[in-house]
Amino acid sequence: MDQYVVFGNPVGHSKSPAIHRLFAEQTGEQLEYSTLLAPLEDFANCALGFFKQGRGANVTVPFKEDAFRLCDQLTDRARRAGAVNMLTRLDNGGLRGDNTDGLGLVRDLTVNVGVSLKGKRILLLGAGGAVRGVIESLLEQEPASLIIANRTVEKAEQLAQIFAELGPVASSGFDWLEESVDIIINATSASLAGELPPIAASLIEPGVTVCYDMMYGKEPTPFCRWASEHGAKLSVDGFGMLVEQAAVAFTYWRGVEVDTAPVLKALRAEMAG
Structure with a gap:
């Protein structure tokens, strides 16, 4: 087998x-x-x-x-x-x-969560491997802008330069940002330590901004709780991204399409239990 x-x-x-x-x-x-x-x-x-x-x-x-x-x-x-x-x-x-991380993230956001990325102002938090793996797929969705923010600004600048030819990507420090955006994606490891990225609550426009944490757990992550407390339209964890990137791999390996919805539902229920 x-x-x-x-x-x-x-x-x-x-x-x-x-x-x-x-x-x-x-x-x-x-x-x-x-x-x-x-x-x-x-x-x-x-x-x-x-x-x-x-x-x-x-x-x-x-x-x-x-x-x-x-x-x-x-x-x-x-x-x-x-x-x-x-x-x-x-x-x-x-x-x-x-x-396949970027494909998984985009499919979770656009299909499972129902959020269009076209023409949106997207803020991506972090500049590590998790970020590198998703920038190309996000830019393929034709956002109005993609800002990579990181504690060490030089790392964000390097990534912005690498992907500049693919779309409107820029870099920033965490504390430079104040104006609200449409989508905030947390790709830092802060949630694993029970912490928050050091960003301003003014980045969330109540009822408009969608917040997405690549991390997930049985309980809402600190980032998702923070987002909900400040009026985010949606706060979503990264479990759907995990399932969707796995689906890309399974289909490539086995040559068959899968329906991720029942798998997501079954595993969410299992985690909640």
Whole structure:
């Protein structure tokens, strides 16, 4: 039976095996999908060992850049992102790398949440790998502007330069921003520490601004709570993004489309329980 894994460290908490199990049940595909705890100092040998038999893998923190360096073939979006969250073994034994995070984010926002990004003023918080993986997909939606804000402004400036040819992207420090925007996407790791990015509440126009946190949990994240308290039209966590990027991978690997709605519903209910 074809084998797939998600690499991470830690990785035991990952919902990816449950997501792919539900996709397999829905489509009648026969496969095994599990977690694989890769050693922090030796991702490459761990991954190459798996791919002696394995067909494909998802990659989560902290290995997306390690996975990028391991690839024999890269999609354009993975090359631009400098990070890979999906590996596929090629017929010649080499590895193909892709980054489906941006596709997952955009599909969750536009399809599941029902928010159009065209012509919108989007603020993206952070300048790490999570941000690099989604800028191209966001710019493809033709926003009026995309501002990358980060504590270290130089990092945001570097990203703005890398993606400048793809659309209206600019950089900023957190404390430079005061004027409200249409959409705020939190791609910092602040929520993992129970903290908030240091941004002004005036960025939220009550009843208009949509706030999205790439992190998720059983309870609303600190960012989502902050957004709701300040009158955001919607505050959404990143669980839908996780399911949608997994769907892109599943369809590529297996050649079948999946319906993500029942999977999202089932896993949300499971988490709430």
